[in-house]
Amino acid sequence: MGDYSSYNFYWYVPSFELVAPQAAAPAAGSPFRYSYVVSGHDDDGDPVITATIMITARTVMTEARRNQIINYDSEVPLDPDKGLPVKFEQVRAQLVIPYREAATGAAASGTVTAAPATTGRDIYTFVFTVSGNLARAAYGSLSRPGYQQVPPRLLMNFSFNALEYGDHDYLAQKFATDTLYSSVRLLSDPLLAVPGNSDDPGTVDAWDGEGGAAPDGSMVYSPVSVTQSQSLDVVIPCADFGNLYIDATDPAHENAIGCQDTMALGKIPDKLYTPLEALATDDYQVFTALGRPSVYLVLPRRYRVGRAAPGHPGVPDWSPLIMWIQMFDATQDIALPCRLQANLQPDIGHAELTAVKTALADLTAHPTLLLPTSFASGVTGFGVTGWNNPTSSPINATRVGDTIQIGTAMSYADAVVFNELLGIAAPEGHLVGNATFTLSDNSALGPVELYLDVTRLAGPWPDGPVLATSSGAAVTLENHAESEVTVTRLFGNLPDGSSQLVADGLDITLPSGGSADIAVNAPPGAQLAARYTLADATPAVVAQAHVYVEDLHTSIIVNNDAHMDKAGIASVVIHARLDGDDQPHTFTITPETQVFHCDLVQPLGRTSKADSSLLHLQATVHRAGQPDTETGDYLADLHKGVLYQLSDVLATP
Template sequence: MASIAEVRRGPAGEPLCSLTFLLSRTPAPHEHIAELVLSATLAVELRAGLEDLAWVEFALELADPVRSRAEGPFGTAALAATVGADEARDLLAALARGEGGPDLLITAQRTDGASGRWRRPLADLLSPLLAESDGCVRLVTAEGGSVADVFRPRAVRTRGGAKETMLLRAGAAVPLALAVRPQLAAVRPQFADIKPILAAEALLATPLRPLETGPVLTGQPLLSDRRNDDRWYLPELTLVQPAAGQDPDSSPFRFDLVSAGHQADGSPAVEATVVVTIAAGPSRATLDAWEQAGRPTLKPVHCTPQVGLAIPFRDAGGAARVEVVTANSTVVSGVLGAEGSKVTATFVLQNNWARLAYGALSSPGFQAEPAVVEIGLAHRGWRADRPINRLPLDRIAGGKLLALRRRDDVARPLAATQLLGMAKAQVMLSPAIAAAGLELADLRVVDHVKVSATAVHRLPALVACADHPQLYRQRAGDAWEAVGCRPALRLGETEYRTWQPEPVTAVSGVRVFRSLTQPGRFLVIPERFAVGRYPGEDPERAYEPTLLLTSTIDVENPTNIRCVLAASLESELDAADLDLLAGELRRRIARPVELVTAWQAGLAPDITWAVPGGSSVECVEVDTGFTFMLTTDIPGLLTLRALLQRGGLVGSARYTLPGGEQATATLRLDLSRVVGPASGPVTATRSGDELTLTNHLDRRVAVSRVTADGAVVATPSVLVAPGGQATVALPAGTPDPVSLDHSVEPGTETLDETRSYIEDLHLGVTFVATGSLAGLAGLEVAATFLGAAADTVTLTATRRQAEREFVLPLTTYAADPAVTFTVTAVAADGTRTAAAPVDWPVRTRGVLVPIATPQP
C-alpha cells in the first residue's frame, strides 16, 4: 500500500507536509489539548508509485471534500484543506493514536486503461513522519504562541559526570530532582551552594515559552529562523517563455480574442483572455549561501501571490501612463517557492484595454515601456527591532520559578512578548542571581516584532507576435485562427478611466462601479461600516462583538499604563443585500458578474478618525473591512468608554478612483450598532421547501426577506426570539443557497460587562510579613477584593510571604480598587489578636503589601 500513495519528499529528504492546528489559547499543564482546537490547516504533496500511470486523483473525505488530480506518469499532486473544530479534533486524536482520521481515497488509471481505487486513513500516512520531522505538525495558539513536543517521544538519558541542573524556586536554587517535591521548604540550599554551579554554566536552558518559528526578514538571500537553525528564502520569480512553435493549449503564454458584439459608438466589442505562467524557486544567491552555511534545512517563506498585468498607454493628453489590471484567477502548482513550483495567472480584458494589452505584449516598442507582470508575494515574518542592551534585573525581581539559559544559548533573541509575559505572570529573577556574576547586563539582546510584508517582482512580458504568431489567436466560429501581428489592433491612446459609476436600485447604502477593463466585474463600496461579530464557528466568542480590550500594566507607576482597544469593522450590507445586488447586475448585462471590494481592487483609502486627545489610532483596510486599534492611557480609556456607549467614535475612508470618481465610507465604533457576522446571526436549515431559522443572539432579530439566485423568494416578516427558532415556507423549486435579509433589535452592548470580549486582568497580590514573629505561631491574613474572598494566608517565620491571585476587568482596575484585609496574630498557645481592617488600593500603592504584626 505504501507504493500506492505516499508523502512526497523534498531535495533534502524532508517530507513535504504541513499540518497546523490552531488552539484557542496555550494549554495549561495536564489540560486536554483537543478541547482547545479551533481548526486545522493541511497542505501535503502526495505521490502515487504506480508504473505506466495515466492519471491519479487524491480525494480527502471531509465534510467539505477536497481533491486534486495529476495527469501523466509522475503521479504527484498537492492537497490543501482547512477543517473546522470537530474534524480537527478527530484528526489530532488520530495522529496521537497513530491510526484513523479522515480517509484518503486514491483513484488511478494506467496507460493501458486498467484502473483502481484504494482507501487509506490519513493518520496512517502521516504518523510515521512525526518522529523524523519537527515541522510536519505544529500547534499554534490564537495569540501567536506555539505548543512544542506534543508528538515527540520523550526519552530521558543520563550521562555520568554531568553537572546537576538547578532551578530557581521559592527564592532559592534547588536541584531539578528536588524541585518537584510537594514540600520544597524541607530543602534549604544556600546561595553559596549554587554559585559554583552558576559559574560552571550548568543552568537549564528553558525559555518562558517556546519562541514562534519563522523567518527573520533581513532582505538577504538566505534568512535565519527566529527559533532554530532552519533557513528560509523568498522565491525568485521568472516569466516562463513559450518554446518556438509551441501549441497554444499547452503554452505557458496565450492571448485569446473573441468578438462580443458592438460598443455604444458602433465599434466592435472584443474580449481577450491572457494567460501567463511564472516559475518560482530558490535563487542562485540563495543556494550559494545555503551551501556556505552547511546545507541546513531550507524552506520557502509561505507567500500569497497577487498578480497584476501593467499595461502602458498614453492618455488623451499624450502623457505616458500605466494601468495595472489584477488577475481574474491565480493558480499555484506545487508549494510556492519550492523548486519546480509555478503560478498561472489569467486576465480577462475588454475593448480598448484588450487592444492595448495586445499591442504591449506582442510588439516591441509599442510604448516607451513594455507590458509588465507584477507579482506581489505577501508574507509574514519577524523583523529585528530595537536592541535591549541591559536586561531589567532590578525590575524583574522576586521569587517565582525561572529556568535561566546556558551561556552558550544566551545569544538567541529574547522577544519583548516574553518579557511582557514574565511581567504579567510576575515571573522574576532572584536578586541573588543578579549578583552571581552572570554578566547579563553586558548581553545585547535583539528584540523582534512580527511584521507583514510584500515582495514585489516586476517581470517584463514581451512575447513577440513575429516569433510566436500562433499564440495570438481569435475565435472564428467553432475554431481558433492565428492572429499573428495585426497593426489594426495597435491602439495606443485611451481615456484613463478604469471604473464608471453604475446605478443600482435593489440595495441602498452602497456605491457601485462597473469595470472598464474586465467584463462582468463590479466594484462595491458600502457607505457604512460598524463593529462586527465573531463567526458562529468560534468556540469561545461566537456571535460576540469583535472588540478586544487589553493593556500593559505597570503597578509601580500607573501613569505608564497603556490601554489598547482593538476592533474589526464590517460592512452593514448583509448576504441578502449582496445577493440582490448581484442579481440586478447579472440581469442587466446578461452574463455572470463578480463583485469585488475596494481591497480586492487594490484601492487604498484615505482614513481619518476623530479620537480623544492623548490617543493614537492605527486603522487599515483588510479583506473583511477594516481593523482598528486605539492606544490610550487610563483617563483616555474612561473617555473612550463613555463615547462608545453614548454615540461612538466616527471616522471616514475616502476612495479616489482613476479618472477622479470618489466614494466615501463612514466608519463607526458604536456599542449600539454591531453587525455581522458575514453569514448572519440567524442561520437557516432547509428541509424540502421549509426553512428553520435559528437566532444565535441575545436580542430579537427580524427576518424580512429571503433571497435566492438574486431575487426575493419569500417575505416572511418573522420576529425570532433570542435563542429561538421560527419556520418559513419557500416556494416550490427555490434554488440553493438562500440568504436572509435581517435586522437586529436595537440595544447597547456594555463594554465593561460583556466579559466574552474583555481580557481580564489576573492580579497577583503578595503579602509580606515585615515585623517580628517571635513567640508567634504565625499571622493569618484574610483578604477580600471586589466582594470576593480569598483563601486565608498564613505567614510564619519560615514562610514570610505568600501570594493570592484575583481576577478583575481592566476598567475596574482603572478605578483603583482596594484589597481589604484583616491580620490576626496567633500565639504559640493559641491566643489570637486581630488588627483593624485595612483598605489597600492596588493601582496606586502596588501589589506588594507589607503586613505588620498586630499588638495586643
Template sequence: MAATLTVLRDQADRPVFSATFLLRRPPEPDERLTDLVESATLALTLAAGTDQATTIRGCHIVLLGEQDQLLAEQASTDPFGTVALEATLTGSDAVAAMESVLSGAPALRVGAEVDLPPQGAPPVPLTVHLAMVWDVLEARAAVGRVFRHADLLGAVPALREAGAISDGGQSPEAVVGALVTAGRWVLELTDDGDRRLSRTRPPDMTVTTSLTSDVSAPPPQHRTLPLTELIEADMHENVHVVVAGGGEVRPLLPLRRARSTRGPTAGLATTLKVTAAGGGLQSIAAALRPGVVARPPASTVATLASAHTAELTVQPLDLIELNPIRRRPGPDVGRDSGTVDRDWWQDRWTLGKRWYVRRHRLTVPETVADLAQSPFRFEITSEPGHDLDGRPSIAATVTVRLERGPSEEAAGSTEELNVVPDAETEYRLRIPFVDEHSQTRRELFAAETISHDDASTTLTFRLRDTWARLAYGALSTPGFQSEPPQIVATTTFHGWRKTSGTTWTPGTLAGITKISSLAARRTRSSTPKIPAMHSLAGATISPTLQHQLTEATAVLNVQDVWEQLVALDRVDLVVPCATHGDLYRSSTDGESTAIGCQPAMQLGQIEYKTYEPVEVAAADGWAAVMRSLRTPGTFLVVPDRYTVGWSEPDGARPYAPQLLVHSTIDIDNPTQMRCIVAIGLQPDLPRFVRARILAELRELHPQPRLELPEDTHHEPALTVVAPGSVTVDWAATSSGFDLVCESDIAGFMALKTLLDRGGLRGSVTWPLPGGVRAASDVTISTAAITGPFEAGPLTVQPDRGSQRITNEVAIPVAVTGLERDGVAVTAVDAVIDPGEQIVVTSEDSDPGMLPVYSLSSAGHPIEEVRAYIEDLEVGVVFVTTAKPSTAGAAGLEVTAHFEGRDLPAVTLTDTARQAEVRLHLPLTSYIADPQLTYEVHHLADDGSRTSTPTRTWAMRSQGALVPIDPAQNT
C-alpha cells in the first residue's frame, strides 16, 4: 500500500491551483524573471490517499523548500484526504517557486503523511438486559453498592453466564466500556469516578450498542513529490505574473510552462517583437520565462536585417473595442471581489440613483401576547425510535420572521432607492458546535420553507435529534457555545465591477505572411484577425512590402464588467429562554405546552410511567397505594396526612412529643423577643394499618414491600398556612419533615393558640416521574399526635397465655384488639392511661402481636405538656440604693420565693451592694408576667435581726433589677 497525492479538480474539470508571482518592474528584453521576482503566492487543493483505501483517518501535507526547509503545512481529518494548502514565499523561496512552476525545476517538493483507519473487524453488537445486569451485580454488591472498574471487569464472566449481556466474545475492557454507557441509569457515576448500583431494579429492558474492534491502526503512509510533477500542462491559465507600480498591481501576459524534450528553450511564441538595433525577433512568452533567452531561426532575422535594417520601426496598433459596454443600469461596486462587503452603491450611469441589498434583523418584543404572531418560535415533537445513546428521537421546527429592507446607511439619503437587479436570497441556519478535537465548527441548515411579504421574510428550519438539542441549547442559552447561532442570508445579484484585465487589441497586420501566398492575401477582406501565433515563429517578411509591425502585446487596462456578485448578511439568533420561555414549546397530540429552560441534551426525554394506583381496602382512610412499575413487588404508600409525632423509644427524649420551643429573651425590651418552635412530622400510618395493607397486597405479589414517598428521593413541596408574623422553614427527613416556625412574642401567642385548638394546616406533594402526583395533608396540633412510627405508642409482651399491653405515651390510648399479620386474634375493649398497663388473655401468646388502637384527641394545652417546652433561665438582681451602714445596719439579707419554692438567700453589705439569683421557668410562665415575693432582713452589729413585710415584684413588666432601700428596712 502506498500513499498518493494529486491536485484536486473542480466540477468543470479544472485544476484547483493558482500561482501568482510579483515582479518589481516589467522585464526588459532578454532579462531573467528570477532577477525581478519579489514574492510568490501558491494555492492548491490536494487530494491525499492511498492506492487501495477509499477513506482515510487524516493526513498532513507539507511544502518543502531547499534542504527540506518547511515552507507551509496543513492537516486535515477529511476522510477523502482533501487539503487546501497556501503559501506566500519571498526571497530565494519565491525564486524556487518560479523555477518549479515555470521551468519545471524540482526546487519545491510537496510531502504527504496519510493516516489509515483501523483495519480490524467491523463493530460487534452488544446487547444488555438491564434487569438481569442489575440482578447479577446486586448479588455481588458490597457495602455502599459501589463497583470499581476492576470489580466490573471481574463481573463480566458472571454477566455472560447469566445471559445478561451478549457481546460476541470481546475483551472485558471493551465490554465494560460499552456496559457503563448502555446501562448508565443502572450503574450511576460517583464523584470518585466509580459506579454505584441503583437502589431499584430496572424494568425488563434491553439496550443494544456496539463494541469497536481493538485492532490498532496501520502505520502512516508517506509520499513526497516535486511540485513540478503535481502541476499539469493545462494549468498555465492559473499562473499569473504581476507588476507593482503606481499604487496598482498590473498583470502581465498569462504564462505557460513548456513541457518538451527539446530543452528549456522550447516554448510557444505568443507575441513577436522586432528590435531595429539588434535585429532580433523574440517571443515575449520566452522573454518572461525565467533564466531563458530564446531567439527565432537565423533565416528570419537575416531576412529582416537585409531588407529593413535602417528603416524598421515599431508603431502602436490601432485599437478596436472587441466587447463594447452596454449602458445597462445597475450598481457600481468598484473593485470589490465577487463577495461584496457593503449593502448599497451608486448607479454605474445615473447620478442620484442608489442600489441596495436587503438587510435583515430579528426583533423579539419583551412580552409576546399572541404566540402565533411571535417572530420566533421553537417547537419539538416526538418521533418514532431512539438514537444510539438511548435518547428518544425528536424533531425541532424553528420558525423565524425577519424584518428586511435597506440598512440605515442606505436609507439615509434622498436619492432614488432600488433593490439590486436579479436579487435572489438563500437562507441558512448556522449552528456552532465543538467537534471531537475541541475545535469550534459550524453546521448550516437550509430553510425548509420561505415566504415573503413587503417588509418581512418568514423562514422555517427543521432539525432532528442531536442537532435539534444543540440548536435548542445555542438558541436559548447565551454563551452556550463560543459563538452565537446565526441566520445567514446569501444574496446573489448582478452589477458592475471594475477589474484589471488583459485585452488583445489587434490592429492592421499587413504583409506578415508566408512568401508563397502574398498576392492572394492582399486581395482579401481587410477585417483584422489575430494570426495563429505559432505559425509566425519561423515566418519571413517580404522586402517588397511596407510593413506595419507592432508589438503584439496585451493591453493592460481597467474595465467595467457586468457580472454576478454575492452579499452576505448574518443575524445573531439568541432568544434567551429565561425571558422568553413561552416561545420554546413541546407539541404532543396536537397540544402545545411551554418547556422554558431545560438541559439541552435531555430535551424530549420521556418520563416513563413509574407507578400506577391499586385499590387496597385496608388503606381506606389512611393512605393511597401505588404499584411500582420499575421494581416488581414494591408498593408506594402515600399517607393521607402527616401530623406531630411521638419520639421513638431509642431517641434522646423517648416517647416525647416532637414539639420544642426555643426563645431569645431581651429583659429590657420584650418586643425584641424571638420564639422558635421546632416541630417533627410523621406519617399518620399506624403499624397495624401497614400490616393490614401488606396482607392484602400478598394477593398481588408473594413478597410485597412498602415504601413511603420519602424513600423515592424525589424533592417534595410543602406548604403550611401560618399567621403573618410567623415564618416557616422546613426540611425533608427519612421519616417525615422537620419544621421551624419563628416569630415575635405576639406571633408566638397566636401560634400557641392555634396549636392548642384547631392547629396549622398545609399540604405536601411529590412530583413522581411519568406525571404521577403524590399528595398528603399536613396537620400540626397538640391534639393530633401520632406514632412513634416504628415502635407505636403501646408495647405488647407475651406473658403465660396472655399479652401484657403498656401505654408508653403521655395521653390515654383506646385499645380494640390484637392482630398478627393483619389478621385479628384477640378482641380488646379498654382505655389505657399514660404509664398504665393491662393483661389480655390470648390463645396466641407468641411475640409480634400488634395492638389496634386510637389515640386520645381531647387536646393538651401546650403549657401543660411540659415536654413540649424548653425552660428559660432568667437572672434577678437585688441592688441596695445606698450603703446599709447609712441606716445603721451591718447588712441586709434578702429571702425570695417563686412559684412556691424558696430561692437562695443573698446578703447585701457596704462592699457587696448587689447579688443575683438565677431562675428557671417555662417561657409561657414568663410571658404571663410571673411575680417574685421577697423579704428584707435588717442585720444589726449586735446580731439582732429585723424583718420587713413580704413584697411582690413582677419580673417581666418591672424588669430583672430589684432595688432595695436600706432606709425602708430599719
C-alpha cells in the first residue's frame, strides 16, 4: 500500500457507542424503538406478543484510543486527527436479555440475533425480533434501570482486513497449516498499518522477529482478517422516553405505552388511572394515566359559580354566570314560574395547572393535562347527589365543555328561600352537590363538590380574574375579581409546551379593579399565570330577568357534545320549531360552538290545537362545506327541561 511510505498515516480500530434518543423528541426518526403487536393468544387465553426492538450504535474514537495514539512510540509523533477508522467487513449484533428462572429464581438470559445491520457512514442500526415472555422481559429490563441485576447488553462482533508484518514463507506456512494469530501489534496497538522504510511498500529492511526468522530475511505485510467484539449496556428509561415504547397492534393507531407492568403488555388495563398522592393539594388531585405516557388527569375538588369571560354574550364582563328568570303570564297560572340557571366552573385555573406541569417536570418534559370533562379522559358517566336542597324542586346538572350547567324551576315561595341561600355561605352544606365521574373501567372519580352559592366565585375558566402580562423587565398584574387578592407566585407556560416558576415569595395585594407593575424578567413568549389568594367578599348579586308574556317565549339550550372535528363535520344547521308552527327557527353550530341559546316565539293570540310544550329539532350535517345528511325529527317535551345534547339530535333516524 502506498500509504506505508508516510510516517504519519495510520488506521485505528474505532469503538462503538449507543446513539441515545433525545428527551421529549418525537418517536419518528428516533434511534431507539420498542414496539409490539399481539400476535395471538396462548391456551390460557392470555395474549402472546411479538416485539421489534431497534437499537442504533455508531463508531467513535474514544478518549482512551486518542491518548493511546498520542503516546504511541514512533519515530514521528502521530496526529490523532489524521488517522482513519478501519472499514468493518462484517458487523453482527446480538441482544442479551436477562431474566430469572420462574422455578428456581436463578439468573438466566436469552440471546436474540439481529437482522443484518443497516449502515450509514459510521451509524449501524440493529433490529431484533423477540416473542412471548422474553419480549416482556426485554421491555422490563430495557425500560427500567435495575429491573434485573444486570442490564440488557448489545453484543457486537465485527471483523476487518489488516496486514500482518512477518516472514513471507513463515506466514504462508501458517496460513496453510494453522490459524494465523494476529500480530500483538495489531491487537494491542491502534496502528494497523505501520510505515516502512523501503522503496518497496511490501518489504522492509529489518524486522523485530515477530512470527519467526526467515532464511532469506525477506519480510512482508501479509493480509489477515481480524475479529473483535464489544459489549454495550442498553437501558432507555420509560420514565423519560415513554413515547418510544409502543403498542403497534393496530398499525393505523399506534399507542405509546410508557411505563407499564411488563406482564400486562397486550392486555387491556384494569384501571385507567392511578393517583399521584404527592401532587395532591386542597384544590385538586392528580392522576397518572396507565398505558398513556405523559398523560395526567387533574380532578378539581370544587366547582363554583363562574365569572363571565370578557366578551361573553348577554352579560357584563367578569359578572357571575347565574340568573333568575321569572315568567309572568296573565292568561294562565304557571305552576313553576321561577327558573334558575347557573354555570359552574373548576375552582382552579392556569396557575394551578402550570404548577402541576412544573411539578411533573422530573417525570416528563411535556405532560398532557386532562380534566374529567375532557374528551379523552375516559369518563363515560356523570351524576350528582346531595344538594341538601330545602325546597322540593329537583336540581339538574349537565356537563357543558369543561363546565357544569345547573338548572332548576320552582314556585315563587320556594324561590324566595332558595335565593336567600345563594347569598350566604353553606356551613350546613345547603346547595352543595356531590358529583361523581364514572370511567370506562367502571371506577369512579370523586366526589367533587358543586357549590351553587355566590359567596365565592370561580373563573373565568381557565384564565381566572387575575391577569399577568409581561412587558420587558416588568410584569403588570390586574385584578378583575369582586374582592381583594394577594398574588404569591408567577408561573410561565413556554412556547415549547414546558412550564416553569417565574417568581416566588411574592406578597402583592391588589384591590378589586386594581393593578400593579412588578420588576420580573419573564421568559420570552411565556404565557404568565398568577397564583393568588382571594379575600372574603360581599356575596355577588344574582341577576334577574322578568319575562312578561305577550307572545309565548320558549328559551332552549343546545350543548355541542358531538366532537364535530373528530367526525369530520364542518357545521350543523338546526331547524327548531314548536309544535304547530310552520316556520322553524334556523341556526348553525360549528365545532367552535360550545353552547347555543335560542329563543322561540309564538304569538299569544294564535289559534292552534298543537301542544306548545312539544319541541321539534331537525339537523342538516355539512361536511367539506356541502350538505351531507339530514336527521329525523327529534321530539322533546319542554316540561322535562330546556337543555338538549347535539349528539341526541344527530342520532335521530
